[in-house]
Amino acid sequence: MALARLSKSITSRFPATSPCLTIWRQTCSYHSYEYVQPPPFPPAESAILSAAISHVPNYGFTSTALNLGARDAGYLEVSTNLLPRGVFDLINYHLVTQRLALKDTVQFPSEGEQGSAKKLGVGAKVRTLTLARLRANQPIIHRWQEALAVMAQPSYVPTSVAELARLADEIWFLAGDVSVDTSWYTKRASLSAIYSATEVFMTQDRSEEFTETEEFLDSRLNEVMKVGGFLGGLGEWLDYTGHSAVNILRSKGVRI
């Protein structure tokens, strides 16, 4: 009886107690190809926020930008109360729309029409997509540190991290990665880390056309590839050694 109650309380509490799991759950749910994805924001919100985004380069991620956006969209300034999280909603709008825009902004030639063109590997596609996403921050990069500060506020951290996880998932999916074992997790985690580091680096980058950011991204990706290759090789070696050990024992007549 007590055991049943315990297991019940565990079941009911399971999703709530693990923010990490909740994040992955929000990130990925069955994706159907037969249905239209509903737009991420309701029309009124979308109108206000998209108008507000155009004021960000001048006024930053502030309530001023929101108010100006509401006015541009033909709403009263007070209608920004529609957005309970205020400035964070503006940042979130930028993150979500830029993530969803990735699949339209980056087009890879499909397998069939590659004639002489060299086939792009998954790694190269990931690099292209990540760069495209970073470039989408270009118009507002001088204001991005403010946004990062808002995202780091404790009450917004779960949403921000979940959005980062969704971005990593989107990039791997668009790059055509089909691994469905533990590497699914390590790939997304490492790309999330690389992306956020590069994003911070980009806010400090004063070079022409952000070439230093590009170099930074390349060296991070190379590091991860090296580590991943080493771990993969180690796993293969352990696997091989274990199998041969068992087979040697079997050939000696040991019944295992």
Place this chain on the structure above:
Amino acid sequence: MSLTLFSTTKALRSASRHSQFALFDFLAPSIVTSSQTIRASLFHSTTSPIEPLQNAQTSHPQSLQNEPSRKPLTQSQRDFLDSALRVNQAGELAAVLIYASQTPLVIRSHPHLRPLMQHMYDQEAGHFSTFNQLIAKHRVRPTLMYPVWKAAATALGWGTALMGREAAMACTEAVETEIGGHYNEQVRVLLDWAEKLEGRGEGSEELDGLLKELRRIRDEELEHLDHAVQNDAKSAEPYELLTNVIRGGCRTAIWISEKV
């Protein structure tokens, strides 16, 4: 004893028979061996070919144009499909590993079982690659317990094979009974959805395809169950204990894989 078992298999099969879709599908069991004898490389990264993904992507815009006013899947439906596909992939991973680790020990003492073990292994490997493709295509998260299930399944297969042919077959019987019941539950839910969609006049190819795959795979799993019983699964030494422990383990693993 074996009577009771056959009646359970019958019950499992007839559970989905009430619907018009499922009529007589048990009459065409999968003695027709699956064309997919793709040997999933067991211990390496399980990447699957990329074609289904791209076919799906190219057919995407057309289906959008044809039916712009379809109701999307609800969140609970998506969650169900999400955890169902995740569990199925984890289950097939375990099945492949169980057969792979049983085979050398079983055919050493009983060489006449070689074709049977090979046949069952090949079918499981086919199922595994089917679910790998489905999971990648529908962007479902694989289970976090992946390495744990790998170790547990290998240990289970190896351990039961050490106990002898009968224990190995009892293990197969216990696992396939649980899995068959699990697939049947999924088929029942999906049939319910399909009927509702038909009622609204919007049949879903995706759903029908998934149902067809699930039915085929369920039939093959239940065929393994019959093979196990024919090979003296019932005379395994602590039969009750062994099968109950394995079945309990299966149910726990299913429960965990649904969550994480």
